[in-house]
Amino acid sequence: MDTRRVLPLSGVAFVVLALVAVIGLGGETPSNDAPAAEILSFYDAHTVRQGVAAFVFAVSVPFLVFFGVSLASSLWPQGADRQPVWQYVCIGGSVLAGAGLLIAAWVHFSLADGADNKVAAEALQGLNTLDSNAWMAWNAGFGVMLLGAAGCMIARTRAHQWMGWAALILGIALFIPFADFIALILTLLWIVVASVMLFRGSISLSTAVG
Numbered sequence: 001m002d003t004r005r006v007l008p009l010s011g012v013a014f015v016v017l018a019l020v021a022v023i024g025l026g027g028e029t030p031s032n033d034a035p036a037a038e039i040l041s042f043y044d045a046h047t048v049r050q051g052v053a054a055f056v057f058a059v060s061v062p063f064l065v066f067f068g069v070s071l072a073s074s075l076w077p078q079g080a081d082r083q084p085v086w087q088y089v090c091i092g093g094s095v096l097a098g099a100g101l102l103i104a105a106w107v108h109f110s111l112a113d114g115a116d117n118k119v120a121a122e123a124l125q126g127l128n129t130l131d132s133n134a135w136m137a138w139n140a141g142f143g144v145m146l147l148g149a150a151g152c153m154i155a156r157t158r159a160h161q162w163m164g165w166a167a168l169i170l171g172i173a174l175f176i177p178f179a180d181f182i183a184l185i186l187t188l189l190w191i192v193v194a195s196v197m198l199f200r201g202s203i204s205l206s207t208a209v210g
Contacts, residue, residue, distance in 0.1 A: 008074075011067035011195025015188045017060035018101075025053035026108075032132035036121035039128045043115030054109035061098040061105075067195060068094025068145055074198055075152040086151030093145025100137030107131045135184070139174045142187050146171030149194075160197065166190060 029050070030039045043050060072087040107130045114124050146167040153164030170190060173183035 006199070007066055008070045008195050008198030010063040010070065011191045011198070014060050014063035014067060015192050017056055017063065018188070021053045021057035021060065025049055025056060029131070030128055032129050034125075034128065036125040039111075039124050040115055040121040043111050043124065047112045047116040050112040051109055054105045054112065057108065058102055058105040061101050064098050064101070065094050067191060070198055071149060071194060072152065084152075086148050086155070088148070090145055090148030090152060093141055093143070093148050095141075096144055097138050097141025100134065100139075100141045103137055104131065104134035107134060135180075139180050139184060142184065143171045143174035146174065146187065146190070163190070163194060163197070 027049075030042050068091050072084075072090040076087055077084050107127055111124060111127045111131055114127065150164045150168035150171055153167060154161055155164075166186075167190065170183050170187050173179045174187065176183075
C-alpha cells in the first residue's frame with residue numbers, strides 16, 4: 001500500500017495515542033498544588049504506568065507532524081506566483097505542538113523515574129508543577145497549526161470552507177484563558193475529521209478555489 005495514501009490517517013493515530021496516554025494510562029495525577037509527600041507517594045506507587053504513559057505520549061508526536069505535513073501538502077499551490085505562507089505556518093505549528101508534547105512527556109517521565117530513584121519530594125513537586133502546566137506549550141503550537149490551516153483552507157477550498165473557519169475560531173480560542181480547554185478538546189475532534197477527509201480526498205487541490 002502506498003504510504004502517502006494512508007499518511008493522512010496519522011491525525012487519527014495521534015489523537016488515539018494521545019488519549020490513551022493521558023486518559024487510559026495517565027489517569028488522575030496530582031494537581032499542581034498537591035503536597036510534596038502526596039506527589040512522591042503517587043509516582044512511587046505508579047512508576048511503571050506513568051513511565052509508559054510518557055512513552056506513548058512521545059510516540060504520538062511523529063503522527064501529529066505527519067498530519068500537519070499531509071494537510072499542508074494537500075493544499076500546496078501548484079505553479080502559483082505567491083509563496084505558500086500559510087502552508088508553512090501549518091507545518092511549523094504542528095512541529096511546535098509536537099515539541100510541546102515531547103517536553104511534557106519528558107517532564108512526566110522524569111516524575112516517574114525520579115520517584116523510583118527516591119529523588120527528594122520537593123524536587124518532584126517542582127517537576128509536578130511543570131507537568132501540570134505543560135498544556136500551555138502544546139496549546140500554543142496547536143493554535144499556530146490551526147491558524148495556518150485556516151489560512152490555507154479559507155482561501156483555497158471551495159467545498160469545505162467551514163473547516164477553515166472552524167480552524168480559525170479554535171486557533172484563536174487556544175490562546176484565550178479558560179476557553180483554551182474546550183478549544184483543545186474540539187481541536188482533537190477537528191484533527192480527526194480533517195484526517196478522515198484527507199484520506200477520502202475531500203480536502204485537496206481538486207476542491208481548491210482558483
